[in-house]
Amino acid sequence: MTSPVPKVNENLNNQNDLKMPSPRIPPPTPNSEIQHNSTTTTAMQTHSRQSNSSRSNSLESSTAHLRPHTGGDVRWEAVNSVSAKGPIGLSNFRLLKRLGYGDIGSVYLVELRGTNAYFAMKIMDKASLASRNKLLRAQTEREILGLLDHPFLPTLYSYFDTDKFYCLVMEFCSGGNLHSLRQKQPNKHFTEEAARFYASEVLLALEYLHMLGIVYRDLKPENVLVRDEGHIMLSDFDLSLRCSVSPTLVKSSSTHNQTGNGGVGGILDNEYALHGCMQPSTFFPRILPSKKNRKSKSDFGLFVGGAMPELMAEPTNVRSMSFVGTHEYLAPEIIRGEGHGSAVDWWTFGIFLYELLHGTTPFKGQGNRATLYNVIGQPLRFPDSPQVSFVARDLIRGLLVKEPHKRIACKRGATEIKQHPFFEGVNWALVRSAMPPHIPEPVDFTHFAKKDTSAAVAENSHNHHHSDHHNVGGDHSQNSTTPPDYVEFEYF
Structure with a gap:
């Protein structure tokens, strides 16, 4: 069984840090990722002074109406019914089971008291984060979760803090993660059909994040959770980078193929190119000029054969000097300390697809140091077994180009990947209606009924701080004991 792969921490100061000579990393430029911890500390302190005991920032009832894909969600109804009686805090929850742990917190299966509604709660120790x-990172994750409204990304139902902890209340995924699910497959790898299904949903999630100006930076099977109905949810945003993005319309590659330009997307004439930073859910109604100034479709010169212009919302100008990620998934530009942007997500997408199909990552060495040197110096190779199709290999080759400016999707983003022959036949508008390759067994919550544990309890995890195997909604065979009092709890 593949052992958990630790993250590389940008501070390089804990058990999971890189044990090799650090690359020369120049000081951050004004456009690099901002790391003003004093500002963040002040913001956190201000956030913590909202009340004396349990400060609640539960999302208001109106928030549910801003998230159309969660319409009719019984969990929103439960949260709204409880929050109507007063601020939600830790005492409103029964902690049932520890699900997983990571670099900045632990995740628990919890029940909202009096509702029969179950959630995953991420609990982060304030003192440990500060030290x-x-x-x-905790602040960034909370802010990002509050922005998301997508069927393959988490919903943040509530967040609050106590004197000791920050708490995020999210959806519980009963199917574990793709790392655990892959281990259960014959020969520990997915079929190409199953890999295409999971990759297509992850691709849509990454596309949405990039439209919001979010570079994910931590794609791996451990962070792709499986919901009750078998569709995925991308999790864990504490390594993500926020930046500005300017959505732009480009001519479709199909149109260019007809005009002899080799399928390379071109930017619209300035009169019709639309730039700006806006929410994806409200973008499309504003694509065309206003009605009074609108020209006929034929005037655009884009609709040959009925082809529509494409949306390009790739944050191509972002540059970060942070040294973060998971060793086997780190892009070459991160290891070389050259500064990186959104193209790192397409590198990790290539590693992700390779692992789904082959059961291992392509540059894995005997240790972390060897793995990183392989990423930099070794060519991409495919094993003789299992056999995968030519189009799958071709896509992976295009994604795992060591020079980020030559990598597929580095300019046009997910739009370019969607058009690759590997995804031929995928109806992108109806991905949510596709039949998943695996439907998890329903979780029986009745065996938790006799465990009347206090809401302020947690499992002692001082022996787990050496690992960073995130497993939110993960393997239910682990950590099933009732947690002791939280006062003795160590998160890291």
Whole structure:
């Protein structure tokens, strides 16, 4: 069984840090990722002074109406019914089971008291975050979760803090993660059909994040959770980078193929190119000029054969000097310390697809140091077995180009990947209606009924801080004991 792969921490100061000579990393430029911890600390302190005991920032009832894909969600109804009686806090929840742990917190299966509604709660220790200079990461994750409204991304139902902890209340995924699910497959790898299904949903999630100006930076099977109905949910945003993005319309490659331009997308004439930073859910109604100035379709010169212009919302100008990620998934530009942007997500997408199909990652070495040197110096190779199709290999080759500016999708983003022959036959508008390759067994919550544990309890995890195997909604065979009192709890 593949052992958990630790993250590389940008501070390089804990058990999972890189044990090799660090690359020369120049000081951050004004456009690089901002790491003002004093500002973050002040923000966190201000956030913590909202009340004396349990400060609640539960999402208001109106928030549910801003998230159309969660319409009719009984969990929103439960949260709204409880929050109508007063601020939601830790005492409103029964902690049932520890699901997983990571670099900045632990995740628990919880029940909202009096509702029969179950959630995953991420609990982060304030003192530990402050001592390890990771308050900014916790703040960034909360802010990103509050922005998301997508069927393959988490919904943040509530967040609050106590004197000791920050708490995020999210959806519980009963199917575990793709790492655990892959281990259960014959020969520990997915069929190409199953890999295409999971990759297509992850691709749509990454596309949405990039439209919001979010570079994910931590794609791996451990962070792809499986919902009750078999569709995926991308999780864990504490390594993500926020930046500005300017959505732009480009001519479709199909149109260019007809005009002899080799399928290379071109930017619309300035009169019709639309730039700006806006929410994806409200973008499309504003694509065309206003009605009074609108020209006929034929005037655009784009609709040959009925082809529509494409949306390009790739944050191509972002540059970060942070040294973060998971060793086997790190892009070459991160290891070389050259500064990186959104193209790192397409590198990790290639590693992700390779692992789904082959059961291992392509550059894995005997240790972390060897793995990183392989990423930099070794060519991409495919094993003789299992056999995968030519189009699958071709897509992976295009994604795992070591020079980020030559990597597929580095300019046009997910639009370019969707058009690759590997995804031929995928109806992108109806991906949610496709039949998943695996439907998890329903979770029987009745065996938790006799465990009347206090809401302020947690399992002692001082022996787990050496690993960073995130497993939110993960393997239910682990960590099934009732947690002791939270006062003795160590998160890291």
